[in-house]
Amino acid sequence: MLTLSKLIDEDKCYETIRTMRWPDGVCCTDCGAKNITKRGKHATYSARQRYICGECGRHFDDLTDTIFAGRHQPLKTWIACLYLMGLNVSNQQIADELQNDVPLGGGMMCASAAK
Numbered sequence: 001m002l003t004l005s006k007l008i009d010e011d012k013c014y015e016t017i018r019t020m021r022w023p024d025g026v027c028c029t030d031c032g033a034k035n036i037t038k039r040g041k042h043a044t045y046s047a048r049q050r051y052i053c054g055e056c057g058r059h060f061d062d063l064t065d066t067i068f069a070g071r072h073q074p075l076k077t078w079i080a081c082l083y084l085m086g087l088n089v090s091n092q093q094i095a096d097e098l099q100n101d102v103p104l105g106g107g108m109m110c111a112s113a114a115k
């Protein structure tokens, strides 16, 4: 069964998040410094870049302090979810499209992801 989330490239999703989040380049989530060093990739999600701030020493990654942090679904599932919400389809249709990858629970997971 072909689903939308299978068509989406996880690396591209992270690229999209980085571009949206840091259009002028990565900066610290704590102090805003641009003196950032890459510190390898996330253990579970290989596309998720980790960083350390050269000013305050804060460790963070692409999703730190975002609505996506701490989610158990792959980022691409959320991207697909947001995309489908943009098309104004119902939560049921989204769930069908994603083959219930996303536990919609009354639609609140998707709704909170849209903020």
Ligand SMILES: [Zn+2]
Pocket: 028, 029, 030, 031, 032, 033, 053, 054, 055, 056, 057, 058
């Ligand atoms: Zn910092």
